[in-house]
Amino acid sequence: MTSKSYWYILRWLRQRGAKRFIIALFFLLLLCTIGDFTPHATPIALAQQPSPEYNPNDVPAPTSPPLALVGQSSYQQNCAPCHGAQGMGDGPTAAQLPGPPTAFADSEAIWALSPAQLFHTTKFGRIEKLMPPWSNRLNDEQIWQTVAYAWSLHTTQKDVEAGAELYNQSCANCHGARGAGDGPDAPADLTDFSALDAAIFSSQADWQAGWQAAHPELGADWSEAQQHNVLEYMRTFSYTPPWEAAYHAGAGAITGKVTQGTPGGMDPAGLTATLEAYVNFSLVSSFTTTVDAEGGFAFSELDTTPGIAYLVSATVDQIRYSSPVLNFSADQQALETTVAIYGTTEDGSGLRVNRLHWIIDSQPGTVIVGEIFSFGNQSDRTFIGKQIEGVDAPVTIGLQLPTGAKEITFENGALGGRFQQAGDLIYDTTPVVPGEETRQIIVRYLLPHDGTSLDFNQDFLYPVDQVTILVAELPNLQVNIPGFALASNESLQGQSYQLWQPEATNSTPNQVAVKLGGLLQLGDIDPRTVQQSSSGDAPAAAVGATTVPLLESWAAWLVGAVMSVALLGVLLWSYQQQGKQDDTSRSPLQDLQVQKQRLIQQIAELDDRHANQTLNDAQWQQARAQAKAQLLTVATRLVEAEQSAGAH
DSSP states (O other): OOHHHHHHHHHHHHTTOHHHHHHHHHHHHHHTTOOOSSTTOOOHHHHTSOOOOOOGGGOOOOSSOOBHHHHHHHIIIIIHHHHOTTSSSOOTTGGGSSSOOOOTTOHHHHHTOOHHHHHHHHHHOBGGGTBOOGGGTOOHHHHHHHHHHHHHTTSOHHHHHHHHHHHHHHTHHHHOTTSSSOOTTOOTTOOOTTOHHHHTTOOHHHHHHHHHHHOTTTTTTSOHHHHHHHHHHHHTTSSBOTTSOSOOOOSEEEEEEEEEOSTTOOOOTTOEEEEEEEETTEEEEEEEEEOOTTSEEEEEEEOOOTTEEEEEEEEETTEEEEOOOBOOOTTOOEEEEEEEEOEEESOOTTEEEEEEEEEEEEETTEEEEEEEEEEEEOSSEEEOOBOOTTOSSOBOOEEOOOTTOEEEEETTBOBTTTEEEETTEEEEOSOBOSEEEEEEEEEEEEEEOSTTOEEEEEEOSSOBSOEEEEEEOOTTOEEEOTTEEEEEEEEETTEEEEEEEESSTTOOOSEEEEEEESOOOTTOOOHHHHHHHHTTOOOGGGGGGSOOOOOOSOSGGGHHHHHHHHHHHHHHHHHHHHHHHOTTTSOHHHHHHHHHHHHHHHHHHHHHHHHTTSSOHHHHHHHHHHHHHHHHHHHHHHHHHHHHHHHO
């Protein structure tokens, strides 16, 4: 799921209250672990309608040359399970289809197909071959980017560069350096191979036929491979392959101001404003300018391709302040933004915990705890920390974890690096800028125990606005959290959870004390695993077989995404810990097979919910996309495990 989509979904959920927010968000995150092991499963209503025949009138030209690099993640998530990660048509679900999927890496398979035909099939589907209409999940620009990446799989940078050399020697004088028909020797009305509204409707075979009809003597001594290389280079006039720079100058402009948020703070005039362009969170270009006397900055000649994310920043006292994420839409060429800078302080009295979410799970002999803190700074200055004994760097946010916590890990830093321990406190060492939810800290730890009970508590060093606690159910579990009430019992994707919230809605706790009974002792078999395995279902822990890399939260655009994905990361970490202790209950091959069956059932439920309109398009679309990469890993491991078992 993109960070922007996360943000809108989170905002929508928050408007419905704290309880509904955490329940719905938790459910949404679990949906994000759902995979489409049969990615062409579609709602019944869709399956009953035949896919339309190819009609060029139904294919809109892209607004700019599609970027294969932008489409790479979409291809890997949505297409690779069938078409293969490298486009060989050998995805883990390919064998389940009524016919082989297109092998994009096979140049012969692509030879007679135009980009427009690939777009049409992708957008409208091919139900008879269990190919769904991806227009339900991707917009036209996203489809074009995905098609561009799929197209690039049948050629290589080496071949395209070889074709460029031959083209420049024999074709450029007429057809122009970039195929626009504007070479010095060009006759009138020469075909413009860079015109998107024409190029997308021609296949490589069409172009070769036109070549042979117009001047068969040109390249007559070239091999077939050399001719194909020239055509592949000509195709790059209308799309950007993944090995080429994904950024090109355009007509876009970003303007704005650097503002001072601290009364009496420094004048921003003369600061350096930096504009960075990202594709799939990879930096593709950057620019700098000097802030004028009014605090203004301006960047021009920018690429307006949808899918490129921009961020403006200014650095003061080695602290980087950033704008929100900026994206040009198809009809935009100008954007405005603001970068707020602040003075600094060593006074941390403005710190506050805006949100705190706990997830508690019990495994044999161990309780696993994940905590997601969202801190705010109510002052008008950036808190840079203060020096304390035992830590070399100034410290900012302090955390006091329960006594006996083991295997403490942080999502965006390491203990001993960014996070430092002094006595019984762990400190962050990075500055905290003003505003709500400007700093996220995600910590996970184990609490080993003897017997079947465990009491632990945690003090909070700052005021807390909101706390929610999710406790995974066990058959004999007893939970007591003084000052908290059991709000509800939720069944989420086959796993039951208790949702606990403060008894008084207008009070903010300064401590949480948790008393657990009926826990699993070391060596016990988790009854949840046994029950789900015997019923043919995989435990929710099954998705722990894969890891979800979490993005750094330094950029403003990731605030919502980090909070959401962090919850998922805590769950996955919990499941991985469970997996370490569940190895005796199933073989690795059996475990993967159970995962597969569970995922198939889950995707059917997801499609049903969408068909019944209990899950909106955005949630359905993004949950599927997020899960593809995970399922590809699980499916690949299953194939490898089956092959290994067969070899023995």
